[in-house]
Amino acid sequence: MYMNCAVVDIVPLGSKxxxxxxxxxxxxVNAAAQAALSxxxxxxxxxxxxxxxxxxxxxxxxxxxxxxxxxAFADGDSAGSQPSF
Numbered sequence: 184m185y186m187n188c189a190v191v192d193i194v195p196l197g198s199k200x201x202x203x204x205x206x207x208x209x210x211x212v213n214a215a216a217q218a219a220l221s222x223x224x225x226x227x228x229x230x231x232x233x234x235x236x237x238x239x240x241x242x243x244x245x246x247x248x249x250x251x252x253x254x255a256f257a258d259g260d261s262a263g264s265q266p267s268f
Contacts, residue, residue: 224249229268239268 227247229237239245248266
């Protein structure tokens with residue numbers, strides 16, 4: 184299981200570029216972004232022997248123990264399903 188990450192600039196709605204945004208607006212947007220991100224569940228870590236002993240099974244969908252609010256389940260799984268690790 185892998186996650187792709189990217190560096191992004193969060194700027195106020197309607198801004199063409201972060202170069203034209205004053206620092207107060209950036210601070211407000213960053214505070215709003217931090218508030219939104221704080222409601223996310225903790226990052227799921229598995230298959231990292233130096234970090235923890237959580238191991239997932241290859242070719243099997245992972246059912247997370249704390250998936251968050253926006254979840255789509257497939258193959259008969261549901262919010263009541265047990266974590267798969």
